[in-house]
Amino acid sequence: MTSQTELNQYPSEHNHNQCVNVALSTAQSLCNQRGVLLTTIRYQVLSLIWESHKAVKAYELLDRLRPLQAAAKPATIYRALDFLIEQGLIHRVESLNAFVGCRCSDQQHEQLLFICKLCEQVDERPATDVMTALLDESKQAGFLVHSKAIEIHGICANCSTKVGTT
Amino acid sequence: MTSQTELNQYPSEHNHNQCVNVALSTAQSLCNQRGVLLTTIRYQVLSLIWESHKAVKAYELLDRLRPLQAAAKPATIYRALDFLIEQGLIHRVESLNAFVGCRCSDQQHEQLLFICKLCEQVDERPATDVMTALLDESKQAGFLVHSKAIEIHGICANCSTKVGTT
DNA sequence: GTTCTGATGTAATAATATAACAATTACCTA
DNA sequence: TAGGTAATTGTTATATTATTACATCAGAAC
Numbered sequence: 001m002t003s004q005t006e007l008n009q010y011p012s013e014h015n016h017n018q019c020v021n022v023a024l025s026t027a028q029s030l031c032n033q034r035g036v037l038l039t040t041i042r043y044q045v046l047s048l049i050w051e052s053h054k055a056v057k058a059y060e061l062l063d064r065l066r067p068l069q070a071a072a073k074p075a076t077i078y079r080a081l082d083f084l085i086e087q088g089l090i091h092r093v094e095s096l097n098a099f100v101g102c103r104c105s106d107q108q109h110e111q112l113l114f115i116c117k118l119c120e121q122v123d124e125r126p127a128t129d130v131m132t133a134l135l136d137e138s139k140q141a142g143f144l145v146h147s148k149a150i151e152i153h154g155i156c157a158n159c160s161t162k163v164g165t166t
Numbered sequence: 167m168t169s170q171t172e173l174n175q176y177p178s179e180h181n182h183n184q185c186v187n188v189a190l191s192t193a194q195s196l197c198n199q200r201g202v203l204l205t206t207i208r209y210q211v212l213s214l215i216w217e218s219h220k221a222v223k224a225y226e227l228l229d230r231l232r233p234l235q236a237a238a239k240p241a242t243i244y245r246a247l248d249f250l251i252e253q254g255l256i257h258r259v260e261s262l263n264a265f266v267g268c269r270c271s272d273q274q275h276e277q278l279l280f281i282c283k284l285c286e287q288v289d290e291r292p293a294t295d296v297m298t299a300l301l302d303e304s305k306q307a308g309f310l311v312h313s314k315a316i317e318i319h320g321i322c323a324n325c326s327t328k329v330g331t332t
Numbered sequence: 333g334t335t336c337t338g339a340t341g342t343a344a345t346a347a348t349a350t351a352a353c354a355a356t357t358a359c360c361t362a
Numbered sequence: 363t364a365g366g367t368a369a370t371t372g373t374t375a376t377a378t379t380a381t382t383a384c385a386t387c388a389g390a391a392c
Contacts, residue, residue: 037358037369037370039370039371041370041371057347057348058347058348058349059347059348071372073371073372073374074348074349074350075349075350075351075371075372075373075374076371076372078348078350079370079371094260094261094315094317095260095315097347097348097379112300114304114307114309116309117312123307125303125307127300127303129299129302129303130296130299130300130303132299133293133295133296133298133299134278134293134296134316134318136295137291137293137296138280138318138320141280141291141323142322142323142326143280143282143289143318143320143321143322143323144320144321144326145318145319145320146319146320146321147318147319147320148316148317148318148319149260149261149315149316149319150300150314150316150317151260151314151315151316152300152304152309152311152313152314153312153314153315154304154309154311154312154313155309155310155312156307156308156309157307157308160308160310203338203339205339207339207340208339223378223379224378224379224380225379237340237341237342238341239340239341239342239343240379240380241340241341241343241380241382242340242341244379244380244381245339245340263348263379263380
């Protein structure tokens with residue numbers, strides 16, 4: 001049953017512990033480099049977000065944080081989220097009002113987010129061609145880009161294989 | 167003062183009455199073609215959205231609808247918005263939780279939204295190159311696209327000229 | 333006219349997010 | 363190491379955004 005659940009959530013070759021470890025240690029060293037504090041609460045929230053590759057809602061995080069931080073309130077979560085977003089450690093998924101870990105914190109942070117309607121996992125891709133085309137378009141429009149949100153909803157490769165073979 | 171306001175909102179060559187007229191009559195004929203009802207409430211909400219090129223919040227629409235529909239409640243607005251979105255007559259701006267008229271209802275509906283932080287106007291552009299690159303990327307990822315939200319925040323050409331010359 | 337469907341009325345409440353101010357902690361430096 | 367300062371967290375309240383459920387109404391189909 002556990003294995004079935006994991007099968008539904010991740011491709012079989014996926015070692016999620018490693019994802020989490022990499023994410024958390026990268027986060028820690030980035031914060032060190034930048035002289036900002038990855039406090040206990042912030043670290044715990046980041047860990048909770050990294051429990052899966054799904055986008056998580058703020059109040060769901062709150063529920064999951066409370067066992068660790070009895071005093072946790074909405075502000076607790078939103079402050080941690082604000083910090084993590086500022087540091088580029090997570091993405092806010094605008095079209096879901098939810099949050100997902102960023103796998104590219106140390107590189108170009110703004111990416112395409114592919115959001116699967118079936119497994120709900122969010123995959124990020126740098127998509128250089130798209131970004132180039134986008135900057136071209138912006139330049140043509142005379143538009144000065146500050147930030148972008150590019151969110152694609154549909155069915156991921158993993159899920160469409162399963163659907164196809166069922 | 168009125169003219170100053172308008173100057174801040176639209177490029178001078180812009181005839182907004184025409185925008186509105188085109189949008190509303192296009193909406194009406196599309197609904198006729200499709201055999202769906204552009205009821206009074208829906209028409210009023212669409213008109214209110216088209217009062218400017220800014221994205222409007224649902225509860226702001228509610229306030230503005232009430233003089234016309236004394237019984238208007240949140241559900242009234244959200245139902246009208248759902249309908250207008252389904253019919254491709256407006257865009258939901260995910261990153262603002264707000265709504266803006268669509269100038270391309272009869273064509274390819276999914277566009278890039280350029281959102282100006284200064285004048286708050288939302289400009290939509292088809293950006294074929296971006297869309298092509300995006301579909302390529304999706305194909306490479308094996309991702310089946312259902313819908314996309316591409317929202318660019320920054321400073322529009324009109325505002326950056328003003329800022330530049332000040 | 334009756335029935336059926338879609339639209340609207342109405343009330344309650346859920347879900348998401350922020351503001352304001354107090355208390356505490358971390359850090360610097362004298 | 364004491365004291366000052368800035369950042370973080372605690373706490374309460376409330377604002378904002380959105381949905382659900384059920385009643386009623388209006389118009390089309392029969």
